[in-house]
Amino acid sequence: MSSLRRIWAMVMRYWYLLRRSVPRIIDMVSWPIVDVVMWGFLSQFLAGNSTFIAKAGGVLLAGMFLWDVMSRSQLGVSVGLLEEVWARHLGHIFVSPLRAWEWLAALMAMSIFRTAAGLAPAILVAMALYHFSLFDLGLPLAGFVACLLVMGWWLGILVVAAILRWGQGAENLAWAAPFVLSPLGAVYYPVSTLPPWLKPVALALPAAHVFEGMRGVMVDRVFKPGELIDAALLNLVYLAVASLVFLWAFRGARMQGKMLQMGE
Amino acid sequence: MSAHPDTIISPNTIISVRGLTKRFGDSLAVDDIAFTVAEGSITGLLGGNGAGKTTTIAMLLGMLIPTAGAIRVLGVDMVAHRHRALPHMNFASPYVDLPHRLTVAENLSVYAGLYGVGRPRQRIAELAEALDFVQMLKRDYGNLSAGQKTRVSLAKALINRPRLLLLDEPTASLDPDSADRIRRYLRDYARESGATMLIASHNMIEVERLCDDLLMMRRGRIVDRGAPAGLIARYGRRYLEEVFLDIARAEPTAPAEARP
Numbered sequence: 023m024s025s026l027r028r029i030w031a032m033v034m035r036y037w038y039l040l041r042r043s044v045p046r047i048i049d050m051v052s053w054p055i056v057d058v059v060m061w062g063f064l065s066q067f068l069a070g071n072s073t074f075i076a077k078a079g080g081v082l083l084a085g086m087f088l089w090d091v092m093s094r095s096q097l098g099v100s101v102g103l104l105e106e107v108w109a110r111h112l113g114h115i116f117v118s119p120l121r122a123w124e125w126l127a128a129l130m131a132m133s134i135f136r137t138a139a140g141l142a143p144a145i146l147v148a149m150a151l152y153h154f155s156l157f158d159l160g161l162p163l164a165g166f167v168a169c170l171l172v173m174g175w176w177l178g179i180l181v182v183a184a185i186l187r188w189g190q191g192a193e194n195l196a197w198a199a200p201f202v203l204s205p206l207g208a209v210y211y212p213v214s215t216l217p218p219w220l221k222p223v224a225l226a227l228p229a230a231h232v233f234e235g236m237r238g239v240m241v242d243r244v245f246k247p248g249e250l251i252d253a254a255l256l257n258l259v260y261l262a263v264a265s266l267v268f269l270w271a272f273r274g275a276r277m278q279g280k281m282l283q284m285g286e
Numbered sequence: 287m288s289a290h291p292d293t294i295i296s297p298n299t300i301i302s303v304r305g306l307t308k309r310f311g312d313s314l315a316v317d318d319i320a321f322t323v324a325e326g327s328i329t330g331l332l333g334g335n336g337a338g339k340t341t342t343i344a345m346l347l348g349m350l351i352p353t354a355g356a357i358r359v360l361g362v363d364m365v366a367h368r369h370r371a372l373p374h375m376n377f378a379s380p381y382v383d384l385p386h387r388l389t390v391a392e393n394l395s396v397y398a399g400l401y402g403v404g405r406p407r408q409r410i411a412e413l414a415e416a417l418d419f420v421q422m423l424k425r426d427y428g429n430l431s432a433g434q435k436t437r438v439s440l441a442k443a444l445i446n447r448p449r450l451l452l453l454d455e456p457t458a459s460l461d462p463d464s465a466d467r468i469r470r471y472l473r474d475y476a477r478e479s480g481a482t483m484l485i486a487s488h489n490m491i492e493v494e495r496l497c498d499d500l501l502m503m504r505r506g507r508i509v510d511r512g513a514p515a516g517l518i519a520r521y522g523r524r525y526l527e528e529v530f531l532d533i534a535r536a537e538p539t540a541p542a543e544a545r546p
Binding site: 024027028030031032034035038039042043105109110111112113114115116117118119120121273276277278279281282 | 347348349351373381382383385387388389392396397398399401442
């Protein structure tokens, strides 16, 4: 009960910040809309010039939406730390009874909210402009979203660990990490497109399995549960590794007194 | 073989530190210090810039892991089990901020949640009344003056009615009237609740008025200890500030052991 109360207190801390910050709300909502407009027009153009796109209308938009789930989930976690660094607030929260895992749980909870609130308007825009509904993916959509949320969490935890270890100089990782991984995530093209030496690297990422699964549903009209299971198992491994890396970085920050110094 | 004096901990000892050392690379910030703080006392930690006061407080809070030594706070080993003691402690410092874009009330309600305070609204109202910031509850913390922030930060430190309060420069940026009110409030709080306080400060008037006992630090070591009046008498001075200057400007020699 105490843990839940502390997690809730931190969720409220981020909610208070978000609800009163118009720039943060605009940032959260506007980018997915910009993305959907751009990818929607591109999809319309390619539908008339590509048999692949014509066969599976919306495959690019679905890829964009699902990749945004991962990136926003990752940002929800890593920007949570940065908010504390910018506010010079780490020193207070970590001398309170809040445990590090409870803080991560609060960041994960907020990342779900930020992802949902950020993508909902863009989903409506896609329906209105392009008659595309992400929900046409059916039940597998829940599995795809869950796997990408979790991938965003472990990637966000790794970014948080890097910032704790190397300080604010590493904060650009929060925005760069999804871009760095996107070529390997097989978001817009099948893994078979990649050169043979790169395929195992791509298949080591949960995202590649999710997007193979998504194309299975949209292009071949077949749901491949194996892809979802592979993605979930990989997520478990990465989440465990990221947690250990975080604990190492957190201890390092406590060794070096970074809780007091960061943000100064 | 007789036990080291600092290993004998009386039942009313709230803080017990032995062999505490903190090294950052080649720099020795805290050098093998030992002291105890008795329950209900108000102890000042005095020293010039870089003497090791903030580093010592950070280690007492478990925010900084020592290079060597042992810290027991409220009977808890702070290196291994700090979360057992943290609900009963709190801390304020002008160098650690509260989120600027949250209102004062929002900030305090977050901390009421983190510390599991019952009837948080009532507690926040009590503190706002006592520390004179009722009118500011709905204002953004970032829009307050430095003195107003100090009062709110102190309210955050008192939100859980701590048994041990660690304060770094508690009246920094306050005008003399506000500073005097805060000191009286802290005195009353300590007397009524039996709380223990450890205060790092450069303000000699504050230390003389508030503290029962002083730990004098220089270059990472505790070089003297005693009640303010006792230290003034021992150094043959009229004011504590003169004692501070004597200690801060003394040639480095083999440091004296802390005298409990």
